[in-house]
Amino acid sequence: MDAAEALGLLMSPQGRVDPYPTYERLRAHGPVAQAGPAIYAVTGYAEADEILRDPRFGVLDEPLRDQFLPGWRDSPAITSISRSMLRTNPPDHSRMRRLAAGTFTPRRIAAMRDVVAAQADELVDAMAARGAGGEPVDFLTEFAYPLPVGVICTLLGVPGADRPLFRRWAADLTGVLEPEITPDELAVADRGATELRDYFAELVGARRRAPTDDLTTALVQAHDADGGRLSGDELLANLVVLLVAGFETTTNLLGNGLVVLLEHPREADALRGHPEFAPGHVEELLRYDSPVQLTTRISDAPATVGGVEVPAGAWVLLLLGAANRDPRRYPEPQRFDPWRPQSHPLSFGAGPHYCLGAGLARLEAQVAFPLLLRRLPGLALAGRPRHRARLTLRGYETLPVTTDTASAPPHPGTPAGAAPGTP
Template structure:
């Protein structure tokens, strides 16, 4: 096996369902291996961490991709992400990121705890009512999606009546973040991008006319005052990104976490008794079954190397975050789910200039939600066969039926 074979196998449904055996084989090859055609695959924790934090390894921008494939510009989903901070390098990325960070503050997130706790209570009430007769409840739809979408929409200022339309749109749109073999597969992603952009264009216009205490109002005001700081196109692209990133990864964190609790009832007992801390549990879920499994970088200059292996300019680098979080050189017994680890530091939220702005919010929601779920439903149990989404980059469940009784 070589790097090219690793990438090829990552494209199969079998490996996407359970990528961890492949990651173990990747570690046997070394922390970084060539994959042919100017590509490299990085699976070692230290190597992935270094690349994430080295600005000379940037993201593939829309201009870069259009140079390789002119049809790239024909897809609104790719163009939308290309205008967001997710796929921009300096100087544009730090310029826009700093504006978002100025309104998406740690203090603002921390102040959300009472609202998160109240939302958790309401959703648990709903699950109790839905499953009172013993029938299965889909945890993903009834709770794992509704909690984070409600929270991020509250921050953004999205009216409550609109919030639950976004799950399908986000699912369609995020296909554009996967490893794409055929751009013709992006039709639904393009439609989702158009609908979400149109939605936020209308909401921005409303907030400019009648400002409120929310992120859309704050960012719309900045864009209206100085398009050089934040253009109208950048505003819409990043509002869509904040919405989708604000609940996609947290939804998967909650679903992956509950599935692990079913596999490890001793951990559930530890959470109930206090022997396992909510923070320790959340960090171990992020490490053991990361909601984000992979990302990519491009060498922006000559003279770069990873673990002593030269990486020429314009080389593509696939970073296997899920593999890095299971690196035996970094973690003792990496294949064991152990929420009592004291020095975990998973790479699930990235690192460097692209570190996830919503990491604190995702951790808050996970730490509040899972203990409350177990406390409310002492007999919580699997209610059927779960289904996983056939995705690599964003790993999670489509359905996770439970009984609450």
């Protein structure tokens, strides 16, 4: 299978649900492989890391969108993503990022540990009560979604009663992050974007009338004090992206990570008894089944990466899930090993666009997994979990679990010790 065929397979529903075998087909063509006219797929860790840090490779910003996606302003979803820090290059990216960065400093994140632990404890209580009779519960609905959405909504100042609204809106909107999207899927994404923008337009008005100590108020005041620091469109776009990015990735990390731990009971037992192992376990979970599998860059000048000449104007697909399993960096990359030295997976990117909330996502996972394993020693999969047919944001659509081992049916999925995508 040549690189173009492998990339086509990766974009298919089958390839998106389980991308790991296709990554290896692409890796056979080298760490940087031309997979079409001016299309390059990167599976190597060093090469992906280099491109993420190289200023010659940028995101698809407004001038490039005008060139490649005429009419993009007609799509609320593309507009919402594109006018945020997620899809802008320096200096605009740096200007917007600085306004929100103070909320995500290591000190402020560390100070949130007790709040995260208290919220996680309450969710475990509710999940245990709901599953006390042996009935399966959906881990995503009961824990993996409400924990991170509660944390990011607290930072943004979103009222608790409104939080259930965001799951569907965000799921709809994030379809626009996929490398290929159908007109029907774009219509769904536009609907989610419109709902989110309308919601935040109302919240912005409320914060103007009654400021509070939250990130929304801070961004509103930055806009009102100097529109050059943050335009009205940028204000709404960044609020939408901060909310969605604040829980979508972490929800996937919690869901993906729980499945891996339950399929590797020895490693789960070690974490249950030693919560201090959580940082290493979480880094390996990020590497092993990354919640973000793909990001893209456009080259604005010729560059040589991994011995391959990448021309100006090339579309570069950085396959982060493949880079995290590059055998040149990670011996036995298909094996889940929480004791790997210096893992540093690329799941949150690198360089100027390194995920602003990476520290918060790590904190939530480091608190959640030991707590779940300790409080619910009988936690088990209650059937085969179903992945969403998404590549960029990899996660489960449903994840049924039982909280009592005696009532849990045998798990029909991957045997313990086997990696997703391993024959």
